[in-house]
Amino acid sequence: xxxxxxxxxxxxxxxxxxxxxxxxxxxxxxxxxxxxxxxxxxxxxxxxxxxxxxxxxxxxxxxxxxxxxxxxxxxxxxxxxxxxxxxxxxxxxxxxxxxxxxxxxxxxxxxxxxxxxxxxxxxxxxxxxxxxxxxxxxxxxxxxxxxxxxxxxxxxxxxxxxxxxxxxxxxxxxxxxxxxxxxxxxxxxxxxxxxxxxxxxxxxxxxxxxxxxxxxxxxxxxxxxxxxxxxxxxxxxxxxxxxxxxxxxxxxxxxxxxxxxxxxxxxxxxxxxxxxxxxxxxxxxxxxxxxxxxxxxxxxxxxxxxxxxxxxxxxx
Numbered sequence: 001x002x003x004x005x006x007x008x009x010x011x012x013x014x015x016x017x018x019x020x021x022x023x024x025x026x027x028x029x030x031x032x033x034x035x036x037x038x039x040x041x042x043x044x045x046x047x048x049x050x051x052x053x054x055x056x057x058x059x060x061x062x063x064x065x066x067x068x069x070x071x072x073x074x075x076x077x078x079x080x081x082x083x084x085x086x087x088x089x090x091x092x093x094x095x096x097x098x099x100x101x102x103x104x105x106x107x108x109x110x111x112x113x114x115x116x117x118x119x120x121x122x123x124x125x126x127x128x129x130x131x132x133x134x135x136x137x138x139x140x141x142x143x144x145x146x147x148x149x150x151x152x153x154x155x156x157x158x159x160x161x162x163x164x165x166x167x168x169x170x171x172x173x174x175x176x177x178x179x180x181x182x183x184x185x186x187x188x189x190x191x192x193x194x195x196x197x198x199x200x201x202x203x204x205x206x207x208x209x210x211x212x213x214x215x216x217x218x219x220x221x222x223x224x225x226x227x228x229x230x231x232x233x234x235x236x237x238x239x240x241x242x243x244x245x246x247x248x249x250x251x252x253x254x255x256x257x258x259x260x261x262x263x264x265x266x267x268x269x270x271x272x273x274x275x276x277x278x279x280x281x282x283x284x285x286x287x288x289x290x291x292x293x294x295x296x297x298x299x300x301x302x303x304x305x306x307x308x309x310x311x312x313x314x315x316x
Contacts, residue, residue: 003048005181007170012041013315014305015062016270026052026072026120027106032063032267034109034253034260038306046170050122051185055079055167057115061254063263066106071123074100075192077159079115086110086252089211092148095156097196099147109253117163121189129189135197151195159195162188210248213240217248221261225268228290231257265289266304269297273312282309 010021015031018041022029033039039060046053057079058064068074076098084091086109092098100106100118110116127137166184169176216238221229234257235245249257272285283294286309291297301309 003050003182005046005048005170005178007046007167008043009045009171010043012043014039014270015041015058016267016274017041018043018056020274022052022054026069026074027054027118028067029106030065030067031058032065032264033304034061034063034255034263035112036304044167044171046167046181048185050125051189052118052120053163053166053185053188054118055115055163056118058110058113060112062110062114063253063260064106064108064110068100068102068105068120070102072102072120073123073126074118074120075196076100076116076118077156077163079117079160082114083111085114085116087148088252090148093150095153096148096150097156097159097192099149099196101147104147111254117160119163119188119192126189126193129186130193133190133193135193140193140197149196155191155195159188159191162191209240210244210251213238213244214248214252217245217257221264225264226288226290229261231261234261262300263304265291266301269301269309270305270312273309276313282313285309 008021012018012021015033018031019027019029021043022045037060039058039062041059042055042057044055078085078094078096081094084093086092087098087107092108130137130140162184166181166188169184170181217234220234220237231242231245235242238245240248246256249255249260253260255263268289269285269291272289273282276285286292286294286297298308301307305312
């Protein structure tokens, strides 16, 4: 049976809008812009009831976070040769396939001009395909412990061509036979499964004490997102010195904890303004996110996003 499909091509002003436009329910994104300036986003997507293919282009350093639906398999592959993406202490290069685990989801830092394909499959048909290929689902799931696998450059490029072909055909023509799109979808699933199952080089994880401190600090920030957190509080919460925390944040995000805190809080204000009702004022949103000085908020917000909070609110 041929599934109903739909495609979109969208251009956004910022990563905070991403979760509002991605079709389907596989991803729940929480993206945070880490450096000042306009950072537009481009999304191309093809979706069916059991499959979601995304091509995402981000501009500006971004802390990418997202939760995955259970009972799904999701793979990621950079769209081109580009700066490595940081997954914790791992640096993932352009010829590496990532298999996302729903228990961990997405937590990565990408540099400016980042692009990636992500392909998500419902578990039941994907596991049926694994059995047809002679790959046991149990053995394949065991690979989740080593999520990043380097593949030969030619194989990575062949996968990119397949994914781009499916997106272009679905977006540029209304007369493409559904069976052709379904065939490309099946080919992508098989190539990803075979590539990830082949013996490849796992990307090393350099575990450090700073990683533990950073995880504790990020959990603390997440739990107290609407409060004015200080760096001293973060040090106490993560049981480390200021110098250790400073180095941990700079290694992961390219900025110190103070700037990261400001970026997270400003991102929270932007998301709230994009989703707020007309009855809630900018002052109400700011207070809810722990901002009390409106003139400073307006200056910091414009420096980060290139527009005032009032412009975001009117455009929502």
